[in-house]
Amino acid sequence: MEMSALSENGASGSPWERKRARTRQTIQRHALRLFEEQGYHATTVEQVAAAADLAPSTVFRYFPTKHDLVVLDDELIMIRPFIAAFQEQPPELGVLAALHNAVRTAFDDTGASRQDHVDMQDRARLVVTIPEVWAANMNSLATSMRVMSELFAERAGRDSTDPEIRGVTRMLCGSMTMAWLGAGSGGELDLPAILEETVARLRTGFDL
Amino acid sequence: MEMSALSENGASGSPWERKRARTRQTIQRHALRLFEEQGYHATTVEQVAAAADLAPSTVFRYFPTKHDLVVLDDELIMIRPFIAAFQEQPPELGVLAALHNAVRTAFDDTGASRQDHVDMQDRARLVVTIPEVWAANMNSLATSMRVMSELFAERAGRDSTDPEIRGVTRMLCGSMTMAWLGAGSGGELDLPAILEETVARLRTGFDL
DNA sequence: CTCATCTTGAGAGTTCTCTCTCAAGATGAG
DNA sequence: CTCATCTTGAGAGAGAACTCTCAAGATGAG
Numbered sequence: 001m002e003m004s005a006l007s008e009n010g011a012s013g014s015p016w017e018r019k020r021a022r023t024r025q026t027i028q029r030h031a032l033r034l035f036e037e038q039g040y041h042a043t044t045v046e047q048v049a050a051a052a053d054l055a056p057s058t059v060f061r062y063f064p065t066k067h068d069l070v071v072l073d074d075e076l077i078m079i080r081p082f083i084a085a086f087q088e089q090p091p092e093l094g095v096l097a098a099l100h101n102a103v104r105t106a107f108d109d110t111g112a113s114r115q116d117h118v119d120m121q122d123r124a125r126l127v128v129t130i131p132e133v134w135a136a137n138m139n140s141l142a143t144s145m146r147v148m149s150e151l152f153a154e155r156a157g158r159d160s161t162d163p164e165i166r167g168v169t170r171m172l173c174g175s176m177t178m179a180w181l182g183a184g185s186g187g188e189l190d191l192p193a194i195l196e197e198t199v200a201r202l203r204t205g206f207d208l
Numbered sequence: 209m210e211m212s213a214l215s216e217n218g219a220s221g222s223p224w225e226r227k228r229a230r231t232r233q234t235i236q237r238h239a240l241r242l243f244e245e246q247g248y249h250a251t252t253v254e255q256v257a258a259a260a261d262l263a264p265s266t267v268f269r270y271f272p273t274k275h276d277l278v279v280l281d282d283e284l285i286m287i288r289p290f291i292a293a294f295q296e297q298p299p300e301l302g303v304l305a306a307l308h309n310a311v312r313t314a315f316d317d318t319g320a321s322r323q324d325h326v327d328m329q330d331r332a333r334l335v336v337t338i339p340e341v342w343a344a345n346m347n348s349l350a351t352s353m354r355v356m357s358e359l360f361a362e363r364a365g366r367d368s369t370d371p372e373i374r375g376v377t378r379m380l381c382g383s384m385t386m387a388w389l390g391a392g393s394g395g396e397l398d399l400p401a402i403l404e405e406t407v408a409r410l411r412t413g414f415d416l
Numbered sequence: 417c418t419c420a421t422c423t424t425g426a427g428a429g430t431t432c433t434c435t436c437t438c439a440a441g442a443t444g445a446g
Numbered sequence: 447c448t449c450a451t452c453t454t455g456a457g458a459g460a461g462a463a464c465t466c467t468c469a470a471g472a473t474g475a476g
Contacts, residue, residue, distance in 0.1 A: 014474090015473075015474060016421085016422060016423080016473085016474085019422090019423080019472095019473085020422095020423085023423090044461090044462065044463085045462080045463070045464085046462085054424080054425090055424065055425045055426070056425095056463095056464095057424080057425070057426075057427090057464095057465085057466090058423080058424060058425075060463085060464060060465080061423085061424085064464080065463080065464075066462095066463065066464090094416055095414075095416035096414060096415075096416050131343035131344060131346050131347070133343075134343050134346055135339035135341075135342050135343030135346075136339060138339050138342055138389065139339070141389065142389060142390070145386060145389075145390065152416070156416055163405070164414060164416065165416075167383075167405060167406070167409055167414065168414050168416060169386075170382075170383045170386040170387055170390070170402075170406075171379050171382065171383045171386075171406065171409065173382070173386050174378070174379065174381070174382020174383045174384070174385055174386040175375075175378045175379045175382045175383075176382070177382055177385065177386070178353060178377075178378040178379075178381050178382040178385070179378055181346065181349065181350060181353075182350070182353065182378070194378075197371070197375060198375070198378075198379065201375055201379065201413065202413055202414050203413045203414065203415075204413045205409065205410055205411045205412045205413035206303075206304060206372060206375065206376050206410050206411065207304075207411075208302050208303035208304050208360070208364055208372065208373075208376060222444095223443075223444060224443085224444085224451080224452060224453085227442095227443085227452090227453080228452095228453085231453090252431090252432065252433085253432080253433070253434085254432085262454080262455090263454065263455045263456070264433095264434095264455095265434095265435085265436090265454080265455070265456080265457090266453080266454060266455075268433085268434060268435080269453085269454085272434080273433080273434075274432095274433065274434090
């Protein structure tokens, strides 16, 4: 029954696991495509099932709610590489200096799987075009902010409730969120570039 | 049939209109209370109707969808006073200086109706605790950002697509949005204070 | 090939949102 | 008081999300 306790992670497990993973992915891809084409509400789970050539009940087996078809599995997946890069910065660097470096490095690594990253980007992009889905990711956003506050606080040797710490976090996450939101309504989305500019502005401010 | 074309606005119209307005408000109040107490999904329209001592069909007559029970009627209602204050600033002031003044004045006026303002605040506060509702206000947020970009661009004599203009707008709106979001998960919400601090930081940046 | 295991399909059923209609009730105008 | 106008209740019903179950099908292990 437990022949493959060794290979637990996604890439390859028992044959059943892999089949499940593949099916799950297929369903989700079709769902996202349909949501994009027709809108979230206008798309029924039945349609998704039909597109994936499955029965509706099967879709519900994989995704308990329609909602889950589009929520990111891992709350912190968006910022995890960035967190790592930030923590690797030499401790003598200030928060904003470390931030600056982290941003540069976090977007250079080829990452674990490029395809996953692209998929994630696609989904992230879609998130913003579907209000219902965006809402679902608000929790994720709040979590990210908490994590980042603590990261900054630690480096600055302050409490994570420090007004200044909270301020930077708010403006940083806020700026990125608004950029992301803006990408939904037309514009193209160069998150790394905006991130870099935001960090720069956090240090110097504007002169307008 | 049209005896009172003179008094068109909300305060007092034909007796029927006033009754309608009152009923509408009653329903909405009960709905928001229940949503807050039990959560949005856990609350059925039937419960709302019962609380307001009305038939479900009547509730649907006033609010075509459950959703509408909580969406803000006016997209720009949150920032309208601020917009006015900003535009009234002398033209020789820079964007950030005008912003600074506008913020101070916009929150001093007693406003048209204090009660309305409080109601609005309550609803705004509730918005953030109900993801489904938050989503509904994303459009409003995008609109606000567009309006503000144009406001800033005009004063700066630049295009509203200018990177710097976009940058300030993002960081300003983003900061406020994150503050609002944060208020949902525990903290108290002193939006004016945070707004003032944000504007200050937009000029000076942080030194961390 | 055969068996044990896991996945799938089909369909009945529940709940909730939302629509529609019509008779009954409430209310202001004369 | 009476009438015209508007609001409400009750209920029937559609559509979709979601649950559950069991038989049938697919697949890897021996």
